[in-house]
Amino acid sequence: xxxxxxxxxxxxxxxxxxxxxxxxxxxxxxxxxxxxxxxxxxxxxxxxxxxxxxxxxxxxxxxxxxxxxxxxxxxxxxxxxxxxxxxxxxxxxxxxxxxxxxxxxxxxxxxxxxxxxxxxxxxxxxxxxxxxxxxx
Numbered sequence: 386x387x388x389x390x391x392x393x394x395x396x397x398x399x400x401x402x403x404x405x406x407x408x409x410x411x412x413x414x415x416x417x418x419x420x421x422x423x424x425x426x427x428x429x430x431x432x433x434x435x436x437x438x439x440x441x442x443x444x445x446x447x448x449x450x451x452x453x454x455x456x457x458x459x460x461x462x463x464x465x466x467x468x469x470x471x472x473x474x475x476x477x478x479x480x481x482x483x484x485x486x487x488x489x490x491x492x493x494x495x496x497x498x499x500x501x502x503x504x505x506x507x508x509x510x511x512x513x514x515x516x517x518x519x520x521x
Contacts, residue, residue, distance in 0.1 A: 390422045391460040392438065394468050401468050402438075409461065410437040411454060412511075423458045431465065433511040435518050446471040446519035448512045471519035474512050483509040 392409065394402035409420040412434030436449040452465030486506035493499050 388422055390424075390458075392463070393460065394463040394465065396465055396468055402463075404440070406438050406440050408439040410435075412436065412449065413454075420456055420461055424456050424461075426458065427454075427456045429454050429456075431463070433508050435471075435511070435515040436463075436468070437518070446515055448474060448515040450508065469512075471515045474516050476513065476516055479509050479512045479516075483513065 389405040389407050392402060392404060392406045393400065407422070410417060411420065411429075412432050414430040414432050417434075418429075431449055431452045431454055433451045434449065436447040438445045438447065448467065448469045448471065449463070449465050450467035452463060455462045483506060486502045486509060489502035490499055490506065493502065
């Protein structure tokens with residue numbers, strides 16, 4: 386039985402990941418779910434969050450901005466706006482983004498600006514959580 390499968394991750398301007406992996410844990414729209422070799426086919430929306438890649442006993446943590454995932458028994462393809470390794474996330478900058486978004490949400494009455502601030506807050510929190518999971 387196959388223990389590995391191909392993972393391909395594409396962002397708008399390039400392919401950022403193309404390797405054999407043993408499992409994934411991904412932030413699906415309906416909640417986190419796992420993927421293994423020979424998984425049943427599915428297509429899902431991804432929400433911003435931690436995307437965990439296992440290659441044997443090693444685990445790697447990435448922030449995914451949201452997007453789409455297609456799973457087949459032999460491979461997984463992800464289309465995302467951003468896919469960043471946890472070690473490349475600037476915690477200090479994300480703390481500033483989180484605070485700025487919270488302040489904007491508290492001050493603005495414009496629903497469009499409020500929604501934009503809410504989305505920015507969710508992104509900053511997800512990026513910070515990815516770093517925390519990587520360090521655990």
